[in-house]
Amino acid sequence: QRLREQGVKPETMEKQYNLNQRIEAEETALDSASLVITSTHQEVEEQYSLYDNYQPRRMEVIPPGVDLSRFHPPRRGEAVRAPIWNQLKRFLTQPRRPMILALSRADERKNIQTLVRAFGEHPHLRELANLVIVAGNRDDIETMERGSRTVLTSILLHIDRYDLYGSVAYPKHHESSDVPDLYRLAAWSRGLFVNPALTEPFGLTLIEAAASGLPIVATADGGPRDIIGHCRNGVLIDPLDPAGLGDALEQVLTDRRRWRQWATNGVNGAHRHYAWDSHVQKYLKALRRTRGKNHRHRRLRAKSRLPTVDRIVVCELDNTLLGDREGLQRLLQRLHEGGGRVGFGIATGRPVESTIKLLRDWQVPAPDLIITSVGAAIYYGQRRVADRAWERHIDYRWNPQALREALRTLPGLKLQPKSEQHRYKISYFLDEKKAPSVRHIVRHLRLQDLHANVIQSRGMFLDLLPCRASKGLALRYLGVKWGLRPEQLLVAGFSGNDEEVLHGNTLGVVVGNYSAELEPLRGRPRIYFANGPYAWGILEGIEHYDFLGTIRVPEEEGTDHDGDIARLPA
DSSP: OOHHTTTTTTTHHHHHOOOOHHHHHHHHHHHSSOOOEEEEHHHHIIIGGSSSTOOOGEEEEEEOOBBTTTTTOTTTTTTGGHHHHHHHTTSSSSSSSSSEEOOOSOGGGGHHHHHHHHHHOHHHHHHHOEEEOOOOOOOOOGGGGHHHHHHHHHHHHHHHHHOOTBTTEEOOOOOOOOHHHHHHHHHHOEEEEOOSSSSSSSHHHHHHHHHHOEEEEEEESSSHHHHHHHHOOOOOTTTTHHHHHHHHHHHHOHHHHHHHHHHHHHHHHHHHHTBBHHHHHHHHHHHHHHGOOOOOEEEEEOOOOGGSEEEEHHHHHTTTBBSSSHHHHHHHHHHHGGGEEEEEEEEEEHHHHHHHHHHHHHTTOOEEEEEEETTTEEEEEETTEEEHHHHHHTTOOOOOHHHHHHHTTTTTEEEEOGGBTTTBBEEEETTTSSSHHHHHHHHHHTTTTTOHEEEHHHTTEEEETTTTTHHHHHHHHHHTTTTGGGGGEEEEOOOOGGGHSSSSEEEEEEETOOOGGGGGGGTTTTTEOOOSSSSHHHHHHHHHHHHTOOOOEOSSSOOOSSOEEEEEOO
């Protein structure tokens, strides 16, 4: 929205930031998560509510944990012994007046100029209190970056315009160790802490001030709303209303009884709601409520080579592994020469029965693992032992009957034969001229609180999988399960169906007979475009990455056949 307001064209925006891809990734995360933890209610109500997968009942607001060990109310004589006190006194004619403390970066969004204006235009407030502005560290304003230079210059001009010399302190330097002392000095003077930012997602300084026994005045935005709601220790203001801000500051400073109550509330509330112990207890409580929905991975009972391997080659079946018998035999021989540390896997959209038949026809030995039905199932070894932990993982929010019913009325979709269906895959023939776009189908499902990974392929097929299932997700699951880093997985493919599995930090190989759908991946450092077709291309990729040796991992973008690399210990 901000970019549009600045006149940036949508195509420029997309090219630079990949916003559609980012938003869809966030939709996928919301779709898959059984619990979404946010810091403030504003995140739930104003940010997540923009997404199709907005489900507030699965969201829990847990304020971040804060280390409060350095922050406490002033003890007798402690504040005035602080080193920063001597710096502040240089600016102030009557330094023992109540202190209005503002502590932030010199950033336009922090709205410090409005605070100075509110102070300068309120005669009683000027007689009542001092204003202390701690806006980072500086040596020479003229040498600072443009944003900070503009803000600090504006502050000084406002001080001069309202002739606030002697009642405003703006020290040039402070240490991190001075911050707790600043809060205590303000509390000792019976002052307050103010945060007039234009927008404040959280507001760590508000919690630190509260723990120091300091009432707060803050902008009516996400973080301050929650903090003052929890601690009951201050007042919210409109940051664009200088007169209202000045009146609020005056009211807090002149009502002594309320000041004492807010000071006590702030200390108690900060420790009750924002200390690390409190944060952890809330977090664990939320997790316990979802514990029954998650399952631990169980060890494979059947014999398997996978516990002993330290790298795996995973290939698409059609037009990648298979297609040239001589190249296939050379690849199988090369993998055999790699010894017991090299695993071999298949990732395909085919059902397991069709996959096994095709492997037998091409005389391919039983792979160590097979990902079938576009990621709906994982099998191990010659006995094809199913990974039940994967099934339990992807079963989350999977409702095939409701999904079929929701798509029944959409044009251009026809269910494929029973042989192409799977417990965790619904497959359709797709008529692109009649059917809605994938984006429309996904939105149609999400608005009915139905969740699936919708995959279109070859312009004529449409598969629905659980939101936690795909070939790429299955591959990453296997890496975690068997203790392999992404760089220890080499993935080979040829078509748009393989784009998702090639993404990420694995080492990718696109064989020479690839489909034009994969051309946008060219130039990515960890996706190698081979010249050789079929298995020859896989062999070429193995050599490119030295995958059977020390494993060369590209670190920077370069050309297809060379570039900067780093060696990964075997």
